Amino acid sequence: MIEVEGLTKRFVDKDVVANVSFFVPEGEVLGFLGPNGAGKTTTMRMITGFLPPTSGSVKVAGLDVSRDSLAVRARIGYLPENVALYPEMRVEEYLRFRAAVEGVGRAEMRARVDEAAERCMIAEVRRQVIGTLSKGYRQRVGLAGALIHRPPVLILDEPTVGLDPRQIVKIRELIIELGREHTVILSTHILPEVEQVCRRVLIIDDGKLVADGTPEQLRGGFSGAAQLAVQLEAPEGEARAALEALSGSSGVKSEGNGHFRIAVEAGSDLRREVFKLAVAKGWMLLELAQTTPSLEDVFLRLTTHDAAAEAEAPVAEVANA
Amino acid sequence: MRKLFALVQRELLAYFSSPLAYVVLTAFLFINGYVFYLIVAFLNDPRTQAMAPLKLLFGGTIFFWLFLLFVVPVITMRLLAEERRTGTLEVLLTSPVSEGQVVAGKFIAAFVFYLFLWLPTWVYVWILAGHAKIDFGPVWAGYLGIALLGLLFLSVGTLTSALVRNQIIAAILAFAVLVVVFSIGLVENIATGAALKGALGYMNLWDHMDDFAKGIVDTRHIVYSLSLTGFFLFLATKALEASKGR
Ligand SMILES: Nc1ncnc2c1ncn2[C@@H]1O[C@H](COP(=O)(O)OP(=O)(O)OP(=O)(O)O)[C@@H](O)[C@H]1O
Ligand SMILES: [Mg+2]
Numbered sequence: 181m182i183e184v185e186g187l188t189k190r191f192v193d194k195d196v197v198a199n200v201s202f203f204v205p206e207g208e209v210l211g212f213l214g215p216n217g218a219g220k221t222t223t224m225r226m227i228t229g230f231l232p233p234t235s236g237s238v239k240v241a242g243l244d245v246s247r248d249s250l251a252v253r254a255r256i257g258y259l260p261e262n263v264a265l266y267p268e269m270r271v272e273e274y275l276r277f278r279a280a281v282e283g284v285g286r287a288e289m290r291a292r293v294d295e296a297a298e299r300c301m302i303a304e305v306r307r308q309v310i311g312t313l314s315k316g317y318r319q320r321v322g323l324a325g326a327l328i329h330r331p332p333v334l335i336l337d338e339p340t341v342g343l344d345p346r347q348i349v350k351i352r353e354l355i356i357e358l359g360r361e362h363t364v365i366l367s368t369h370i371l372p373e374v375e376q377v378c379r380r381v382l383i384i385d386d387g388k389l390v391a392d393g394t395p396e397q398l399r400g401g402f403s404g405a406a407q408l409a410v411q412l413e414a415p416e417g418e419a420r421a422a423l424e425a426l427s428g429s430s431g432v433k434s435e436g437n438g439h440f441r442i443a444v445e446a447g448s449d450l451r452r453e454v455f456k457l458a459v460a461k462g463w464m465l466l467e468l469a470q471t472t473p474s475l476e477d478v479f480l481r482l483t484t485h486d487a488a489a490e491a492e493a494p495v496a497e498v499a500n501a
Numbered sequence: 502m503r504k505l506f507a508l509v510q511r512e513l514l515a516y517f518s519s520p521l522a523y524v525v526l527t528a529f530l531f532i533n534g535y536v537f538y539l540i541v542a543f544l545n546d547p548r549t550q551a552m553a554p555l556k557l558l559f560g561g562t563i564f565f566w567l568f569l570l571f572v573v574p575v576i577t578m579r580l581l582a583e584e585r586r587t588g589t590l591e592v593l594l595t596s597p598v599s600e601g602q603v604v605a606g607k608f609i610a611a612f613v614f615y616l617f618l619w620l621p622t623w624v625y626v627w628i629l630a631g632h633a634k635i636d637f638g639p640v641w642a643g644y645l646g647i648a649l650l651g652l653l654f655l656s657v658g659t660l661t662s663a664l665v666r667n668q669i670i671a672a673i674l675a676f677a678v679l680v681v682v683f684s685i686g687l688v689e690n691i692a693t694g695a696a697l698k699g700a701l702g703y704m705n706l707w708d709h710m711d712d713f714a715k716g717i718v719d720t721r722h723i724v725y726s727l728s729l730t731g732f733f734l735f736l737a738t739k740a741l742e743a744s745k746g747r
Contacts, residue, residue: 281596
């Protein structure tokens with residue numbers, strides 16, 4: 181549905197998005213992760229055609245964004261990062277305006293406005309002037325505007341920002357539901373949201389794509405897939421050597437008082453071996469807990485740059501100034 | 502077409518929900534009323550020769566021009582600059598409406614507002630009609646001239662509003678360009694050489710307005726205004742296309 185090929189955006193002399201390629205099949209909900217300034221918004225703007233790429237191409241439903249701009253725009257519902265609305269309009273007027281501009285016919289207008297207002301839970305503020313709405317309601321009005329014409333593709337830049345916890349849950353449910361009929365790309369900084377909502381995750385860092393897969397793949401696919409926390413009543417040195425000798429263990433850290441932390445290779449499960457070892461040796465097993473890395477761990481590992489580079493950055497800035 | 506209509510409608514709503522519209526409207530009525538009073542008082546003076554008062558109201562005095570030069574930038578400054586500043590332009594330009602349609606919608610709404618400003622001046626026509634027989638030919642021609650001038654000036658304002666995100670800068674730019682557009686023809690009076698004089702005369706808006714107010718509808722004047730309008734709107738569309746994502 182969405183084909184992104186070698187997409188690059190250069191601002192001044194920096195590639196803010198550098199050679200990014202990915203494909204989103206129809207009906208997929210794709211999560212876009214990355215630290216602040218990674219280039220998520222820039223990429224989304226290029227997909228919607230708002231920003232012309234420096235090089236590379238974007239195709240939506242087989243149509244090139246720069247060549248068939250209007251046709252592509254008609255197929256996309258877009259919620260920009262800073263939801264900009266017309267403060268002097270009433271919610272209902274705004275939705276009608278959006279619908280008309282998106283090409284919704286007069287006959288369907290009423291039904292579409294009702295549907296969008298109901299789905300985004302803004303029915304109770306329909307008569308209110310947008311300028312007087314709270315931030316969360318404005319966010320929801322923006323979302324309603326993005327899906328008013330039932331576009332096959334939805335691009336949502338941080339759709340749950342500014343919502344209260346109950347609304348976050350509801351909007352997530354809505355996005356999951358939308359994902360059944362629409363292709364969705366959403367960006368977010370809330371990692372549990374990605375796991376709940378997205379079938380696939382892209383992590384972008386400093387303009388480059390650094391990970392692409394399902395949340396499970398991302399969690400499982402990286403070194404030290406799981407960790408085992410073990411507490412044994414046993415002689416420290418001997419226990420440590422024995423644990424290290426287990427096949428599938430890629431390192432043991434002794435934390436004192438019988439606590440060990442074992443790094444487990446991807447795809448292995450050492451819990452049984454540890455138990456058998458304890459039984460065979462006659463050691464008392466006090467604790468055995470397996471922790472899988474969270475998406476957060478993966479995110480941090482992929483997007484944290486080494487300390488030396490971090491320390492250098494401010495110096496470079498001063499030198500430039 | 503329905504999209505264009507929606508754009509115009511939204512823009513008009515924005516005009517009439519902002520205090521600026523009412524300030525402009527009030528100032529316009531006040532100054533026009535004052536000028537009308539001055540003209541009538543002046544014509545009542547037995548030393549002046551007989552002149553048509555409406556002819557003076559339509560471009561015959563410097564007030565008319567000063568006011569247009571000031572008011573048109575105020576009408577147009579918001580159009581695109583504001584949308585760019587608040588970010589609503591991002592929504593608009595990712596909707597299936599072309600940049601040309603966006604510019605057209607803005608421009609038409611500004612023109613409707615401009616015509617609305619002139620509507621109350623029919624009161625003067627009505628007042629004069631109560632005192633003397635009025636020849637409606639020059640009146641209609643005068644209003645045609647005002648409309649054409651409005652198209653031309655508003656297209657300049659639309660262009661400058663497309664170029665920048667700050668309304669005030671858009672207004673000042675529009676004012677500067679309008680002063681040039683307005684005064685270039687006035688150079689005719691000091692120009693030497695027949696060809697130059699002729700060319701400048703073709704561009705002399707004061708004379709154009711004078712002709713219209715006399716009831717002379719010269720197609721060359723109409724062509725001049727409309728082609729310049731088209732040119733500035735074309736530039737505005739190109740500016741909007743080029744400025745995407747900025
Ligand atoms: N118009 C522009 N001119 C110059 N640089 C820009 C422009 N727009 C964005 N950038 C730069 O591009 C980089 C990526 O910005 P972008 O908004 O895409 O980040 P993001 O991933 O959406 O970040 P966030 O999580 O904070 O929303 C930033 O360093 C930003 O400063
Ligand atoms: Mg962003």
